[in-house]
Amino acid sequence: MSNAISTNIIRIILLFLAQILVFKHITFGISDFAYIHFLIYPVAFLLLPVKTPSIILLPLSFLIGLGIDFFYDSPGVHASASVFSAYFRSLVIAFLEPYDGYNVDDVPNIKRMGFGYFVSYMSIVLLAHMLFYFSVEAFSFVYFFDIFLKTIFSFIMSFIVIVIMLSIFKTKY
Amino acid sequence: MYNVIQLFAKYGGHILFVILEIICFYLVINFNQGQKDIFINSSQVYVGKLATQSAKVSNYTNLSKVNDSLMRENANLIENLIAIEYATDLIPAADSLYDRYDLIPVSICNATVNLTNNHITLCSGSREGVQKDMGVISSKNGIIGIVRNVTENFAHVISLLNTQSRISCSIKSRNCHGSLRWRDLDPLRVSLVDVPKHEKIAVGDTVITSGYSTMFPRGILVGRIEKYSIVSGSNNYYITVKLFNDLTNVKYAYVIKNRYGGEQKSLEKEVIESNE
Numbered sequence: 001m002s003n004a005i006s007t008n009i010i011r012i013i014l015l016f017l018a019q020i021l022v023f024k025h026i027t028f029g030i031s032d033f034a035y036i037h038f039l040i041y042p043v044a045f046l047l048l049p050v051k052t053p054s055i056i057l058l059p060l061s062f063l064i065g066l067g068i069d070f071f072y073d074s075p076g077v078h079a080s081a082s083v084f085s086a087y088f089r090s091l092v093i094a095f096l097e098p099y100d101g102y103n104v105d106d107v108p109n110i111k112r113m114g115f116g117y118f119v120s121y122m123s124i125v126l127l128a129h130m131l132f133y134f135s136v137e138a139f140s141f142v143y144f145f146d147i148f149l150k151t152i153f154s155f156i157m158s159f160i161v162i163v164i165m166l167s168i169f170k171t172k173y
Numbered sequence: 174m175y176n177v178i179q180l181f182a183k184y185g186g187h188i189l190f191v192i193l194e195i196i197c198f199y200l201v202i203n204f205n206q207g208q209k210d211i212f213i214n215s216s217q218v219y220v221g222k223l224a225t226q227s228a229k230v231s232n233y234t235n236l237s238k239v240n241d242s243l244m245r246e247n248a249n250l251i252e253n254l255i256a257i258e259y260a261t262d263l264i265p266a267a268d269s270l271y272d273r274y275d276l277i278p279v280s281i282c283n284a285t286v287n288l289t290n291n292h293i294t295l296c297s298g299s300r301e302g303v304q305k306d307m308g309v310i311s312s313k314n315g316i317i318g319i320v321r322n323v324t325e326n327f328a329h330v331i332s333l334l335n336t337q338s339r340i341s342c343s344i345k346s347r348n349c350h351g352s353l354r355w356r357d358l359d360p361l362r363v364s365l366v367d368v369p370k371h372e373k374i375a376v377g378d379t380v381i382t383s384g385y386s387t388m389f390p391r392g393i394l395v396g397r398i399e400k401y402s403i404v405s406g407s408n409n410y411y412i413t414v415k416l417f418n419d420l421t422n423v424k425y426a427y428v429i430k431n432r433y434g435g436e437q438k439s440l441e442k443e444v445i446e447s448n449e
Contacts, residue, residue, distance in 0.1 A: 054186030062193045069200075076200025077208075083197060087190040136201060139208040140215070 004049060004105070004173040011171070012044040012064065020071040028157075033146075035153045040162055041068055041078075042129050045086055046122065049173070050093055050106040054086075061086035074137070081133035088128045096121055107173050110166060123159060130155045240425075244278035248427055251312065252276050258392040274390050275430040277302055279309075282327065286360045286421045291332040293318055295426065298326045308388035308429040315418025316340065316395055317426050319388055328428070334360055334420055342395055343383040344374055350383050353395065357413070360421050362399065365412040370403050372410075380414050387434035 023038035045061040065082030069075050093108065096117060110118045130151045138147050181188065202212045232239075255274050279301065283294040297303050309317040309330050318338060322329040331338050333355060340353040342365060351368040365380060378398045384391025396414040404411050431437075 054189060058186065058189045058193055062197070065197075066200075074201075075204040076197045076202075077205065080194055080197030080201060083190060083193040087186070090186070136198075136208075139201070139211045 004107075007171055007173045008044075008048060011047065015041050015044040016064065016067060019068060023161075024071065028153075035150050036157050037150065037154045038158050038161060039126075039130065039133065039154065040158055040165065041065075042082065042085055042126060043122075043162055043166070045082065046089060046125055047107060047109055050102045050108055051104055054090060057086050057089075058083055077136050078133065080136050081129050084132045085125050085129035089125050092121055092124050105173075109171070109173075111170060111172065119163075122162065123155075126159060126162070127151070127155050130158070241278070244425060244427075247312070248276035248278045251310075251427060255390045255392065258390065273432045275302075275432065276427040277430060278425065279303065279328070279428055280425050281423055284332070284420075284423070286332075286334055289336055289358065291334040293330040293332050295320075295328040295330060295428070296326070297428070298324045298328050300325050302430060303328045303428050304430070306388060306434075307431070308386075309426050310389070310393055310429060311418045311420075311423050311426050314394035315416065315420075315423075316382065316389060316393055317418075317420065317423060320428065332420065333363065333416075340389065341383045341385045342380050344368070344372075344398070345379040345381050347372065347374060347378065349374070350385070351410075351412070353380075353414070361416055361419065363396065363414050363416060365398075365414050366409060368410045368412060370408060370410055374398065374401060374410065374412070376400060387431050387437050389429060390431075 019039070019041040023040055026038055028036035041064060044064055045057065048057060048060075061082040062079050065079030066075070068078040068082075072078060093102075098117075106112055108118065108121050113121070131147070134147045134150045134154075135141070141147075201208050203209065252274060277297065279295045279297040281293060282296040285291045285293075293309075295303065295309070303320060303323050305320055305323055307320045309320060311317050316333055318330040318332040318335070319340075320328050321331045333340065333353070336355055338353075338355060341350060342353045343350045344365075349368050349372040351365040354364050354366055356364045368374065376398055380395045380398065382389040382391060382393040382395060394417055396416040399413045399415040401410050401412040403409075
């Protein structure tokens with residue numbers, strides 16, 4: 001159990017640093033308009049154990065999002081998206097529940113739940129996170145087309161990065 | 174207290190989610206200039222919409238008041254029109270005669286249109302100044318009937334669409350007179366009888382009130398000649414007039430009060446009695 005906690009704390013710190021030091025500075029775009037943003041920090045709370053109580057999960061995601069916000073200079077935008085996807089995560093986990101249910105210490109990663117489960121879980125929640133984030137960033141559905149493009153492109157690129165990263169750093173928890 | 178704790182244990186995740194999102198959006202709106210601008214702008218749009226809606230509701234509740242004032246205004250305008258009609262006389266009447274007609278705006282309580290003898294009930298009676306034998310019009314173009322009986326709050330009107338009604342009318346710019354009667358049982362058409370056949374008339378001529386009776390002033394538009402014929406052996410035309418107004422859906426009307434009507438009537442009565 002303590003192993004799981006320390007693993008998660010280290011992962012949160014590393015992902016946080018990777019996000020603000022590396023991925024914040026990488027954006028791709030077409031003709032001056034940045035469509036591709038790398039958002040990998042949601043993995044920090046998306047890989048928490050399946051049975052994590054929401055009383056811990058939601059404040060933790062809020063704090064992570066707020067921390068990212070301080071470096072992105074956009075108070076509340078990342079935090080709201082993070083809280084949303086942390087809340088949405090429990091719905092997806094319930095939706096994807098295997099026939100024989102979850103074990104107490106199950107973690108939604110490739111090693112425990114299999115690649116198929118991981119891909120569907122991570123893609124659904126990450127897509128929701130992106131959509132929410134870019135919506136709050138634009139703050140108006142007048143920009144629906146921009147929101148849509150940013151969500152799709154950023155989702156694809158971030159997902160590839162996340163899969164590569166988790167393939168390199170394989171953890172038990 | 175126990176219930177509150179139980180509630181929080183059951184729905185704590187959802188409540189926490191809502192609270193955290195509220196905090197987040199508070200931060201988003203207060204510390205991000207772009208989002209702040211959009212928020213203020215759109216909230217103004219919605220506040221404006223709300224204000225428009227509430228104005229609509231209050232307008233709707235004021236409709237009857239507005240309607241009353243408009244009716245009064247209309248009555249004044251029609252009075253002026255009637256006065257203008259008399260003002261163009263070759264020998265002008267005395268000044269006081271210009272406004273010898275007063276209009277009383279009334280609303281219609283009850284009306285029939287599909288019987289042989291139709292009647293109308295007005296929601297105003299002697300308290301508002303309605304009296305027996307006053308004419309009732311719907312506007313400058315359209316007569317409704319003649320007041321037959323009056324109580325304190327209601328007036329009973331013999332509709333134009335009544336086989337007993339007779340209203341003296343003339344054909345505009347042709348100087349011939351007739352009596353308007355209802356024979357066809359069609360609520361949109363009446364007949365003009367007693368126009369002698371040596372007069373020249375044409376389809377499309379406008380029929381107006383003649384002003385010979387004390388009930389209606391001269392020049393209230395009634396309708397247009399739709400067709401005419403001469404009944405064999407008769408000396409008069411039989412003219413079908415299409416009405417300008419539709420009596421099946423009138424809601425408001427004006428009762429015409431002739432200030433010198435009583436005087437005229439008593440004089441005529443005297444003459445008739447002395448002849449007898």
